[in-house]
Amino acid sequence: MAELSKAYTPKDVEGAIYERWLAADVFAPDGAGSTADPSLPPFTITQPPPNVTGSLHLGHAQRTAVEDLMIRHARMRGHRALFLPGLDHASIAAQVVLDRILAGEGESRQSLGRERYLERMLEFVETTRGVMLAQQRRVGASADWGRLRFTMDDGSARAVRVAFERLFRADLAYRTEALVNWCPGCRTSVSDLEVVPTPETGTLWNVRYHLIDPKTGEPDPTETITVATTRPETILGDTAVAVHPGDERHAGLVGRVARIPFVERDVPIIAEERVDRAFGTGAVKITPAHDRDDYETGLRHSLPAPTILADDASVANTETVFDGMDRYVARSEIVAQLEARGDLAGSKDHEMVIGRCQRSHDVIEPRLKTQWFIRTTPLAERALMSTRSGRTRILPERFEKTWEHWLANIRDWNVSRQLWWGHRIPAWYCPDGHVTVASAEGGPDACEVCARPAAELQQDPDIFDTWFSSGLWPFSTLGWPDDTPDLSTYYPTTVMETGYDILFFWVARMMMLGLELTDVEPFHTVCLSGLIRDPEGQKMSKTKGNTVDPLGAIDESGADALRFSVIHGATPGNDQRFGAAKLEHARNFANKLWNAARYVVGARPATIPADAERRLPAGAHLGPAERWLLSRAAATVEAVDGAMTDHAFGEVTRLVYDAIWSEYCDWGLELAKVRLADETVPLEAREATWWTLVEVLDTYLRLLHPVMPFVTEALWASLPHRASDPDLLIVARWPASGARDATAEVAVGALIELVRGIRNARAEAKLEPARWLPVDVVVPVGLGTTFEALRPAVERLARARPLERRLTREALAATAGPTDLAVIAGELEALVRAGVGGDPASGSSALNRARLGRELAEAEEWLAAARDRLANESFISRAPAAVV
RNA sequence: GGGCGGCUAGCUCAGCUGGUUAGAGCACUUGCUUGACAUGCAAGAGGUCACUGGUUCGAGUCCAGUGUCGCCCACCA
Secondary structure, eight states: OOOOOSSOOHHHHHHHHHHHHHHHTOSSTTSTTOOOOTTSOOEEEEOOOOBTTSOOOHHHHHHHHHHHHHHHHHHHTTOOEEEEOEEBOOHHHHHHHHHHHHHHTTOOHHHHHHHHHHHHHHHHHHHHHHHHHHHHHHHTOOOOGGGOEETTSHHHHHHHHHHHHHHHHTTOEEEEEEEEEEETTTTEEEOGGGEEEEEEEEEEEEEEEEEEOTTTSSEEEEEEEEEEESOGGGGGGOOEEEEOTTOGGGTTTTTOEEEETTTTEEEEEEEOTTOOTTSTTSEEEEOGGGOHHHHHHHHHTTOOOOOOBOTTSBBOSSOSTTTTSBHHHHHHHHHHHHHHHTOEEEEEEEEEEEEEETTTOOBOEEEEEEEEEEOHHHHHHHHHHHHHHTSSEEESTTHHHHHHHHHHTOOOEEOEESOSSSOBOOEEEOTTOOEEEOOSTTOOSBOTTTOOBGGGOEEOOOEEOHHHHHTTHHHHTTTTTSOOHHHHHHOSEEEEEEEGGGIIIIIIHHHHHHHHHHSSOSEEEEEEEOOEEOTTSOBOOTTTTOOOOHHHHHHHHOHHHHHHHHHHTOOTTOOEEOOHHHHHHHHHHHHHHHHHHHHHHHTOOTTSOTTOOOOOOOGGGOOHHHHHHHHHHHHHHHHHHHHHHTTOHHHHHHHHHHIIIIIIIIIIIHHHHHHHHOTTSOHHHHHHHHHHHHHHHHHHHHHHTTTSHHHHHHHHTTSOOOTTOOSSGGGSOOOOOOOOOHHHHHHHHHHHHHHHHHHHHHHHTTOOTTOOEEEEEEOOGGGHHHHHHHHHHHHHHHTEEEEEEESOHHHHHHHOOTTEEEEEETTEEEEEEOOOOSOTTTSHHHHHHHHHHHHHHHHHHHHHHHHHHHHOHHHHHHSOTTTO
């Protein structure tokens, strides 16, 4: 048994314990220290791999805490519990970070070139990776580090290639020219999910386009059609003007031709149902290459679609003076020139929603590009069937609605990225334009169509969206596409725990790809956590400077406190605010537990050797307080099991917290102290008291271990163990719920009420707390034994001595004096012989009257309510018998 | 424009499938160097459960609507 230091210092406790776990090899389900029962089904959690972009934030710590809680619980229940850790290469996010670092060095992606850039990235990732893994260990993640995976490692790379080839062969991946979301800052396309709609005030300009005089073929100086636009620079790419077919203002214009200024292009005026007559001028300029709606219109009307923006969003290919200008410079220049020509018909402020890049916050430009897409509709259909059938559950359930809506309206997924850091798309093109997709590591031998040798083929320069490799995570980490023992044992994942903010980004993609590629749901349960916000409810962000560094919190209060605080305040799927107060609360609790255990260890009767093997207290020697403690522990185990089943982890912490603090410490230990010190109590009974304290503390340490693994492990080491127990709590068994003892719970509960009542009366009478007062009490026959057994404890706790037992109320009433304080605690009635105040009016009788009057009023109110209910015939006839 | 969520004590939040007198932490008041713990102990004050209507013997809990704050989705230039 280990010694416990007087003061609880998390720092000293935590580092050493993590090392012990590592040394004992208990994290891996098949590790040397595992006590798993192979006959039970395995339990798998694949960690949502954090981005290797720097360091963990509080959200990661919370994520890790919840996942680790589930894993530790499963491990203690005897399951082969695999917590598979990992890191995500985070393609675009990592490039944004590295680009910023490079910018500080006067370098850039372009200046380095692809090869050197990737070298720099590997260096960068190598350092952050170490930092991040160390952070996870500090949090206490009992992950199987031997199975650590990275989305850029060879296994992932192969999984990506094989997955893509299979999708291609199944016609679920295709390459086409389409309008994509282009981020000029990141110089890549991004998926629809990465475009953040941002409300902004822009300007709506009205621009006159001159109609072509059919006779001369030249623009008419007076006959015009006015279009409204928020992006005048796109005028350079206009290939039509559209009006609503039923719009009388423009009747007769359809079929005529207008001239686009600057590019001097003559374009048709077309009729389009989708034009909103009420908006702007009712006439819309059509720019097929730079607007989603216009693109559709362009297809319907076979319009040309000239691209007028370069990769950096400067104007290009227009053969105007604007070529080379940034899009916004060109915009103001065009407006100025329109005004000079007299073709600007006005402008006004306009509230609109602009798409910005999730990473760089640049305004996204729709652009035509030839790229790879995943055909999502059939995949989404299967994903929906999985959740509808209940084969995969989403918790909390309300997210299923969002899930349904998103998957039912899904659009094809653009997976090409014009970035460097990521998995290169395994597609090769031959000079004739044939496409060859090959998953072999070295690429294809020849063009699939024309058999040209590999040397003449060009690989696609693009890489995959980072979420493509993440989407394979639950199975790529276990060896897929090979049929490895790990894959057959630990796949599908039992619980997928993650934040609701990546439900679509990640969970939906894993579901779609998992079902298609492995033919089974990749996980049984999706457990969605909320986000952590700052004390004001703001989202934490580095730019706002309101982030909490988990390591700082751990240094200050310990990993146990951090874990407790993020789990305690959380309801599944709901955001929580996090501040110093919560951390402090948790730290105090750890300290409380430490001291309680320290007391128990120190209270061992001298007759029990320090290295004694744990004995279950003999029933005959158990007093009511001991039976009460054991029964309350059984109740707590039962309640905790229920909360665990519901994934209500906040409830788990509340239950254990209350049991330990309000029951075990406040009453259990206080009652036991008296008995342990009482020489008149038989030795066996005192030993039984101590063994009960040990037994119940042991139970609570087990229940709390998944939440606060370090302090519980440390304290457990100081308690005597059973012969069947392993050396470490982490692999000890979860407690079975024992039998309840209703008699003890009721009886001890009544005496606790009596103590409270006496304390209350004493406090109101402003008596010195230290003074011992004589108290007489009426004890109902049923409570007699319990009262006698606990009399010394009640005396001490209530500072009541002598505590005389009066069997009848009459006997008590007969001796009541004007200076006595009356106490009613349920069935127990007591008189505190306070001996204060000679004057009945200002002394105790006044106090009695006031207090008892209040209590009487409450009781009568309750009684009246109860009588009313019972008098109500429909209540009696309809309410269940138990309630009546 | 759709959808979802929050609104419970001064603050942060629990309250599961409706059932006696709605809870916790922090803050507050009054006392305590009580031999595990002042990171603590004891006692206390504090709530028309956002609002309106309904269902029910009974509603914080279920239904309808309103307000308010927030989130997600959505192609109106």
